[in-house]
Structure formats: C-alpha cells, structure tokens
Amino acid sequence: MTTATHHASAKKPPLLSRAMRRTFRGLPPKLHDVGYEPGLAVPDADGSTLLTDHYFPLSDGDFPTLLVRSPYGRGFPWSPLYGVLFAEQGFHVVLQSCRGTGGSGGEPDLWRHEAADGQATVAWLRRQSWFSGALGTIGASYLGYVQWALAQDPPPELRAMVVHVGLHDMHGYFYPAGTFALENALASTAGLTHQHRGLPSFVRAVLRLQRHARKIARTLPLGEAYVPGLGGRVPFLDAAMAHPDPQDPHWAGVDMGPAADRLTVPTSLITGWMDVALGQTLQQYARLRRAGCDTALLIGPWTHNSALQEGWPDVFAESLAWLRAHLCDDPSGLRGTRVRVHLGGRGIRHDPWRSLADWPPVATGHRWYLDGGGTLSTRAPETAAPPLSFRYDPADPTPSIGGPLLSPKAGHQDNAVLEARDDVLTFTTAPLTEPVRILGPVSAELRVGTDTGRADVFVRLCDVDDRGRSTNVCDGLRRLDPTDGPDATAGPDATAGPDATAGSDVTDHADTTRTAPAAVTVTMSSTAYHFPAGHRIRLQVSGGAHPRFARNTGTGEPLPTATRLRPAEVTLHHPSALVLPVAEEEEAADG
Structure with missing residues (x-):
C-alpha cells in the first residue's frame, strides 16, 4: 500500500x-x-x-x-x-x-x-x-x-x-507480601474478565463487585464467597488462590x-x-x-x-x-539525571520534584525505638522492659485504610478510625524540632511472639501534623508461621479445633502455647517524604489490613477452603525499631 x-x-x-x-x-x-x-x-x-x-x-x-x-x-x-x-x-x-x-x-x-x-x-x-x-x-x-x-x-x-x-x-501481584492481596485481586479480575467486552460491561461488573464486596470479605470459604461478586467462577483466580507458593509448578515461567x-x-x-x-x-x-x-x-x-x-x-x-x-x-x-521523584509531605519550600543520580540515593538508616509508653525514641529502651501486646481477631479483622489500592480509596488517608482500635498499637515521636527527610526503603525491625505461631504483622509509617491528623506514608506486611525460625517447634498444631459451617465466621478457641519471640524485619515500600518541624513520626503495628490483604484465619487452612477462625495474641518485645533512610545533607536541601 x-x-x-x-x-x-x-x-x-x-x-x-x-x-x-x-x-x-x-x-x-x-x-x-x-x-x-x-x-x-x-x-x-x-x-x-x-x-x-x-x-x-x-x-x-x-x-x-x-x-x-x-x-x-x-x-x-x-x-x-x-x-x-x-x-x-x-x-x-x-x-x-x-x-x-x-x-x-x-x-x-x-x-x-x-x-x-x-x-x-x-x-x-x-x-x-x-x-x-x-x-x-x-x-x-x-x-x-x-x-x-x-x-x-x-x-x-x-x-x-x-x-x-x-x-x-503475577505471583508477586497476587501475593505481594506473602499474603493474598484480596481487594486488588478482585478488582483486577473484574477488569480482566469484563473490560475487554466494552465500557458498559465493565461498569456493570464494577458495580456488581461493589455490591458484594463486604459480604465477600466477611464470608468463608473465600473460594466460594467471591463468585457472586464476579458473576461466576474465574479459573485463573481460583488457581492463584490455590497456589500460594511461588515455587509451585503453577507459576513456572510466569x-x-x-x-x-x-x-x-x-x-x-x-x-x-x-x-x-x-x-x-x-x-x-x-x-x-x-x-x-x-x-x-x-x-x-x-x-x-x-x-x-x-x-x-x-x-x-x-x-x-x-x-x-x-x-x-x-x-x-x-x-539530565537518571531518576526523578516527587517528594511528599508538607513544608517543602520549592518544587517537590527531585532529580537524583540513582535510586535509592545515599541515606543513613536511623532507628527510632518502640517504647512501652507508645513513643518512638532514638534511645533504645531497657530490654527488660515489659512487652506490649494486642489481640487480632479474624472475626473482626483490622481494617485497611488507603495505601496502594486499585480503588478510589487508595492513597494518603486519615488514619484516625484505624488508630482508635484496640488491635492497633501506635508509637509516636515528640514534635520534630527540625525537618526529617527520608528517601529509600523503610522497614521495621521487630521482636515478635504469638500465642499460636500464626499471625500477620502489618506496620505503617504515618505523618502526624500539628492538628493531630495521622496520614499514611508507606506500609508493609509480614506473615509469621510456626515453622519459621525459633517458632518452628513452639505451640501445638494450629489446625486443631472444631469445624465451622461453610459461610460462617466461627472462632476456634483451642488452647495454645505462646511462641518464643523471633526477630523479624517487616519491609515497607520505598518512599520520598519530608516530615516538617512540628510534625510527629508515627508507626502503627497491627495484625492485618483487611480486605486489602485476606485475613489470616489463624488455622493454617488453605486460603480458598478455610472455614475456621482463630484469634492470635501478638506480643512485641524490646528492642524493636523503625528504620528510616534519612537523606544525606546534599539530598536534603530544597531544590
């Protein structure tokens, strides 16, 4: 032609x-x-x-x-x-x-x-x-x-x-922290199965999922609960839920x-x-x-x-x-530079965009220690200080607010409702006397024990402004398992206990033995963020973020067929710390 x-x-x-x-x-x-x-x-x-x-x-x-x-x-x-x-x-x-x-x-x-x-x-x-x-x-x-x-x-x-x-x-998408990303998996499945059929079909699918979302999140077994919300069974979603192990042959070549x-x-x-x-x-x-x-x-x-x-x-x-x-x-x-990032937070005097030679830039890992009084301090507490604990109940799972989602609820949100819950511990610095600028990966180094050996630990970095409003910056989740580290032989078989009928939230109250504390690192996402003077830095510690992540049932049953729930008491021992990548002098200057 x-x-x-x-x-x-x-x-x-x-x-x-x-x-x-x-x-x-x-x-x-x-x-x-x-x-x-x-x-x-x-x-x-x-x-x-x-x-x-x-x-x-x-x-x-x-x-x-x-x-x-x-x-x-x-x-x-x-x-x-x-x-x-x-x-x-x-x-x-x-x-x-x-x-x-x-x-x-x-x-x-x-x-x-x-x-x-x-x-x-x-x-x-x-x-x-x-x-x-x-x-x-x-x-x-x-x-x-x-x-x-x-x-x-x-x-x-x-x-x-x-x-x-x-x-x-794709395995990393469905299991970004070793735990099934329920909310995002459902949203993306609706898109993959309906968006190619045209905008009206996609809109109907989104509205149907919204109508059923709460029931899906609260009903067991999950492999059956999702079906009405997506208008039928979806083979690739079933397979993803049935194969959580990245080494499973199902994921070969993916x-x-x-x-x-x-x-x-x-x-x-x-x-x-x-x-x-x-x-x-x-x-x-x-x-x-x-x-x-x-x-x-x-x-x-x-x-x-x-x-x-x-x-x-x-x-x-x-x-x-x-x-x-x-x-x-x-x-x-x-x-002129390989990397360009947007610096979040308030109090930035000029353009929030930063040009960098590479990622992550040079930064120093500063530790803020979790204190028994709910504070974050640069000085480590006494190791003999009493531990702190919270009870995670999968029948009333800790909710998710904001963060990296596919829905309009994504992003930076007010965390007040979340932090008022008994199953969320918060640790907060005194008002900052000078700005703190972080660029790079954030993490929490925790010493954690449980009474069952099965729990998730969700941590979130927040910025608390001068009015007390706490806004999420980044977060991460780590799944604990009785076969990991010092917990390998601690506690009885977590799958013992009475069965619940399908579709109900029946809690298993079997007796358990507390596990020895294990040193775990919970990796949060990278960020570039400016905490201005007068603001406070806060760390949340909880047992999940539901329905962003599927709740840990506490029983070890397979995700799609689990029908029983078991609460877990999670205990934080000292020293535990938040680790922030504080930018070097040349990176901290406003552009």
Missing part, C-alpha cells in the same frame, strides 16, 4: 478518543492529524486472529512504530492515551487485543502466551509497508507485563520500552522479571508512591542497572490509576522524550 493510498483509506479515530484530548492540560500541541485502521487481523503464534487497530500520522514520511498489547480491549482508555496522542506526535501505534480478549481468537490463558504472541505480532509488522524497522513498546499494568514477555527474547527491531505502573511477576537481568533495550520505568506495582518497578530498575542497561525512573505522587489520569501530562512528557530519543535520534527532551 502506498502512503497516499494508505492515507486515503484511513478513517478518523473514535470520537471519544479524539474528544478525550481536551480533558488534559499541559500536553504538547499535536504535530499530525491521525488516521485509523480498525480491526486488522494479525495471526498469533498458533494461527488464530489477534484483532489490532492501527493509528498513524496523516503525513508523508517514515515514522517509528509503538506496539501496545492489551487484555482490556482496544477502546477507552488505551485508544486516546496511546493510539491518538502518540500518533499525533509522529508514531504508528499498533493497539492489539491479547488472545481470547476484545474479539481476538484463541482461548484466554492469561500470561501464558504473551511472549509468543508478541513475537508473532512483530513478524507481522515486518511485512507492513509502513513499518520502518524502528520499534518501541509502551503500556501500563498488564500492558507492561506483555512488554517484559517480549523482552525475554527482544527482536532486533526493538529499540525502546516504556513501562507505566507495570507488572512482571515471572518475566529476569528479562531485565540481560536486557540491552533502553527502558523507561514510571510508577507512583501509592502504585500497586511500585515494588515490582523498583525491582526491575535495580536489575536493569546491574545489567548496565540504559534506563530511567520516574516516581510521582500517584496511585496505579491516577498515574494515567491527573499524572498523565508528566507521564506522557517523560514517555515521549524517551521514545523520541531512542526511536527518532532526538535526545533533546531527555532530563
């Missing part, structure tokens, strides 16, 4: 995709009008058809190609965000529905065929008259996973990758992260401090750096969803500069 014929046969992109451009402020002016070829038939690795839409500049000349592969359909929001906006800037954009979704042929078997189908699509691109041989990939969330799948064996044409809030490890260990394709990584994929993004950044790959990292004040909403002007500008540099030989838009 000649360029003139190609332009003459082009359609206009969908009206919604064209209109959505007006909702964003700060985008660069368009350089080209856009043509559109919908519903192209691209053969997958097994010969079935992958439906594909092609967006392109209505101008003569050679333009590089961006490949976007999605299990969520090819409409909103991918058509406007990727198809129209990047075609306007001088790129062919190939937007494709993954196998078994959005009208594409084959059976949907998520994460099993993405590498082969990506290679088949590149083979198809080579046969197109408009393909210049310069290829980039771009996409968010699962659209990042398919990029890492292609990068397992990167085709020679692949010259740049841009991964927005992206995943590479983790695409090792591609970064040997990658040479320049790769831009973009995430947010409250993104569900923050940890996986930072893992990939570290791998790319060790491999010597050209890489850049942008971390904004965003959740998984808001990065593509209010964060989009920054995300788009960063992505466009990277793609032009590596596909168009135009590095003029690149920033």
